[in-house]
Structure formats: C-alpha cells, structure tokens
Amino acid sequence: MSSPNQSAQNLGRYRATLETVAQHAASSQFLNDWSAIRITDPAIKAKLAEFGHQPYIATAPLLYVFVIDEHRNARIAERKGIDPASDEFHLKYSYRFTQAQNDAVLALHAMETAAYSLGLGCVILGSLLNNIPGLIDVLNLPEYTYPVLGLAIGKPDQNPTVKPRMPHTMQFFENTYPADADGVLDQLSAFDEEVHRYYDLRQADRPVDAFSDQVATISRQDVSHQTLLDKAAAQGFRLDQ
Numbered sequence: 001m002s003s004p005n006q007s008a009q010n011l012g013r014y015r016a017t018l019e020t021v022a023q024h025a026a027s028s029q030f031l032n033d034w035s036a037i038r039i040t041d042p043a044i045k046a047k048l049a050e051f052g053h054q055p056y057i058a059t060a061p062l063l064y065v066f067v068i069d070e071h072r073n074a075r076i077a078e079r080k081g082i083d084p085a086s087d088e089f090h091l092k093y094s095y096r097f098t099q100a101q102n103d104a105v106l107a108l109h110a111m112e113t114a115a116y117s118l119g120l121g122c123v124i125l126g127s128l129l130n131n132i133p134g135l136i137d138v139l140n141l142p143e144y145t146y147p148v149l150g151l152a153i154g155k156p157d158q159n160p161t162v163k164p165r166m167p168h169t170m171q172f173f174e175n176t177y178p179a180d181a182d183g184v185l186d187q188l189s190a191f192d193e194e195v196h197r198y199y200d201l202r203q204a205d206r207p208v209d210a211f212s213d214q215v216a217t218i219s220r221q222d223v224s225h226q227t228l229l230d231k232a233a234a235q236g237f238r239l240d241q
C-alpha cells in the first residue's frame with residue numbers, strides 16, 4: 001500500500017485539471033465569490049479530521065475546503081471607493097451569501113464529477129462544519145468568508161454498489177408541486193424496503209435503516225451548534241437582511 005505522501009504525489013498530476021474544471025463552473029453574475037483552500041499541511045489535515053470526527057480525512061491525498069468569498073470582492077469594491085463596512089456594500093447580505101454558496105457548491109460538484117470521470121473517488125465533507133469557529137480559525141478565514149464544504153479525493157479501494165435512489169415520481173413533478181401530499185408517498189414503503197436491503201460498505205455488518213427511519217432520526221438531531229446567523233455575523237455577514 002502506498003503512503004499518504006506517495007498517494008498525494010500520484011494524484012498531484014490530476015490537481016491542475018481538477019482545479020481548472022472547478023473554475024469553469026458557472027458563477028452568478030460572474031462575481032466569482034468562492035475560493036477553495038487546498039490542504040497539504042498534515043497538521044491542518046489532522047485538525048480537520050478531528051473537527052469532522054472522520055480520521056481518514058487526515059490521510060486524504062487531495063483535500064479542499066470550499067468557502068464563500070466576498071472578502072476578495074470587498075477589497076475590489078474598496079478600491080473603487082465603496083466602504084465594505086457601510087450599508088452601501090451589499091455583498092454581505094443574505095441574498096449574496098446564498099448566491100455565493102450556490103457558486104461554491106457548483107464548483108465543488110464540478111470538481112467531484114471530474115474526479116470520478118478520472119477514476120478517482122471523492123467524499124464531500126459536511127462533517128467539517130461540526131466546528132465552524134474552529135475551521136474559520138485554523139484556515140485563517142477573513143471577514144466576508146465562510147466555509148461551505150470540504151472535498152476529499154483519492155484512489156478508491158472499495159467499489160460499493162450504488163445506493164438506491166428515490167422513486168422518480170416522488171422527486172420529479174410536473175408544472176406545480178402536487179397538491180396530493182399522500183400521493184407523493186405512494187411508493188415510500190417499497191423505497192424503505194429497498195434502502196433497508198442495501199448494505200453500506202462503511203458498516204458492512206448491518207443493513208441501512210429504512211429511509212423513513214433515517215428521516216425521522218435526523219429530523220430530531222439537535223443541530224443548534226451549527227446555526228448560521230451568529231457565526232456568519234462574526235464573519236461580517238448580515239443574514240437578517
């Protein structure tokens with residue numbers, strides 16, 4: 001087995017391609033309001049693994065954290081005589097925050113798709129957001145930036161079967177949202193069965209919970225430590241506007 005360092009070197013040749021693909025994703029109003037931080041420092045990787053409670057993050061050959069970035073645009077606007085601290089600077093308000101988040105996710109997803117097409121494997125890492133203040137601190141994220149998601153890329157050493165997908169009619173509607181909410185759930189029990197029969201390689205010894213059970217469990221999980229308003233405010237954003 002190759003060491004994480006060797007793997008990183010082997011994957012290095014894909015790096016430029018993957019980063020170029022991410023840069024070619026669409027950006028709303030061409031604001032280019034995202035950045036990606038490539039994590040190569042083993043100490044920072046270890047910190048991120050700790051935040052995510054996922055030890056393998058520390059050995060991911062290629063690792064990125066995608067961030068909302070209005071910091072760069074604030075500096076640009078400042079050069080044009082606009083004070084980012086004033087009400088005139090609108091890139092700190094909620095609409096721009098969500099647009100920048102969309103752009104960051106589109107870029108990350110473009111990179112993920114390209115990595116798969118090159119035969120690599122990826123894990124999107126929402127788990128890093130377990131400790132947003134820690135992440136902001138360790139990545140030295142300045143005002144008007146905010147972490148969105150991580151992306152770990154490597155050579156897959158497993159070949160899991162594809163997780164079942166929701167019945168098409170439960171997720172695709174025509175023209176308007178269906179008034180008959182129960183109709184949308186007609187095929188739920190069949191889907192529950194199918195999901196329950198699926199064995200996740202990450203927990204190969206037990207079947208996955210039925211979809212309904214997963215939703216019920218997650219719907220009761222306390223995520224108050226991940227609330228956005230105060231943490232975004234600490235980064236200069238005003239999401240109440």
Ligand SMILES: Cc1cc2nc3c(=O)[nH]c(=O)nc-3n(C[C@H](O)[C@H](O)[C@H](O)COP(=O)(O)O)c2cc1C
Nearest residue numbers: 052054122123124125126127128149160161162163
């Ligand atoms: C927004 C988002 C966040 C995710 N966060 C994590 C994560 O923190 N850790 C993890 O192991 N998988 C996470 N996943 C799932 C992996 O990326 C998973 O490999 C991917 O969804 C494809 O596998 P699947 O088809 O089995 O779901 C996340 C997925 C998404 C869309």
